[in-house]
Amino acid sequence: MTILPPKHLLVIAAHPDDIEFGAAGTIALWTAAGARVTFCMVTDGGAGSNKPETDLPGLIRQRQEEQCAAAAILGVQDVRFLGYKDGVLQPTLELRRDLTRVIREIKPDRVMIQDPTMFFAGNYYINHPDHRAAGEAAAYAVFPSAGTRPIFPELLAEGLEPFDPSQMWLMFAVTSETVIDITPHIDQKIEALLCHKSQLGPEVVDMVKGWDRESGKAQGYAYAESFHVMILKEEEQPQTTGTGVSLKPAGDEPKA
Numbered sequence: 383m384t385i386l387p388p389k390h391l392l393v394i395a396a397h398p399d400d401i402e403f404g405a406a407g408t409i410a411l412w413t414a415a416g417a418r419v420t421f422c423m424v425t426d427g428g429a430g431s432n433k434p435e436t437d438l439p440g441l442i443r444q445r446q447e448e449q450c451a452a453a454a455i456l457g458v459q460d461v462r463f464l465g466y467k468d469g470v471l472q473p474t475l476e477l478r479r480d481l482t483r484v485i486r487e488i489k490p491d492r493v494m495i496q497d498p499t500m501f502f503a504g505n506y507y508i509n510h511p512d513h514r515a516a517g518e519a520a521a522y523a524v525f526p527s528a529g530t531r532p533i534f535p536e537l538l539a540e541g542l543e544p545f546d547p548s549q550m551w552l553m554f555a556v557t558s559e560t561v562i563d564i565t566p567h568i569d570q571k572i573e574a575l576l577c578h579k580s581q582l583g584p585e586v587v588d589m590v591k592g593w594d595r596e597s598g599k600a601q602g603y604a605y606a607e608s609f610h611v612m613i614l615k616e617e618e619q620p621q622t623t624g625t626g627v628s629l630k631p632a633g634d635e636p637k638a
């Protein structure tokens with residue numbers, strides 16, 4: 383089975399650095415194949431320090447710069463910041479409308495989001511509530527809000543007509559059946575991750591490489607990222623770029 387790169391991918395995530403952890407290799411693969419990619423960061427990242435003396439407005443600016451630098455390494459020029467407060471995000475109608483606005487503006491055929499159903503990861507991590515809130519609002523922006531005319535009439539007043547993305551990809555999903563070989567792009571992924579200097583250092587390299595080795599193990603890939611993919615409608619026009627990505631279905635066991 384072959385998975386084609388998207389024409390235009392929209393990635394929605396709660397915090398600067400979330401995308402680099404979960405999907406940077408796949409994004410680098412697709413931009414190299416000619417895909418356009420937009421990042422939409424929901425929160426301002428302003429809870430990314432526990433030091434009492436932290437200059438929080440300065441931290442927010444720094445995290446935006448770090449995210450733009452990471453995006454550039456992955457071939458992504460369009461990075462948007464919605465500016466919601468970090469750490470207390472809720473899946474409100476306001477957030478859903480803001481995400482619907484982005485979808486109707488850029489008309490992505492594929493949207494990548496965080497899995498709102500991921501509550502715990504294994505026995506060691508309580509998933510950050512912002513990740514679940516961003517994922518829930520994003521999923522409901524994809525459907526039904528982006529494609530339904532009477533929802534958010536204020537967007538029609540802005541000239542934004544309904545639009546339905548074809549596919550929704552979930553990162554760090556409860557069940558990930560779709561495995562993407564990112565071996566040629568692992569160095570790019572690590573370089574992008576390390577742009578987030580305010581949040582992480584070289585100690586993450588072994589951890590993330592370990593995750594990605596594990597993700598590729600069953601298929602024999604040195605490094606891979608895995609996703610849960612939802613096909614919401616068939617593509618109207620198949621792509622003719624010939625830059626397919628080899629895809630093998632994952633094993634039966636759902637990945638934690």
Ligand SMILES: [Zn+2]
Pocket residue numbers: 396397400510513
């Ligand atoms: Zn996060």
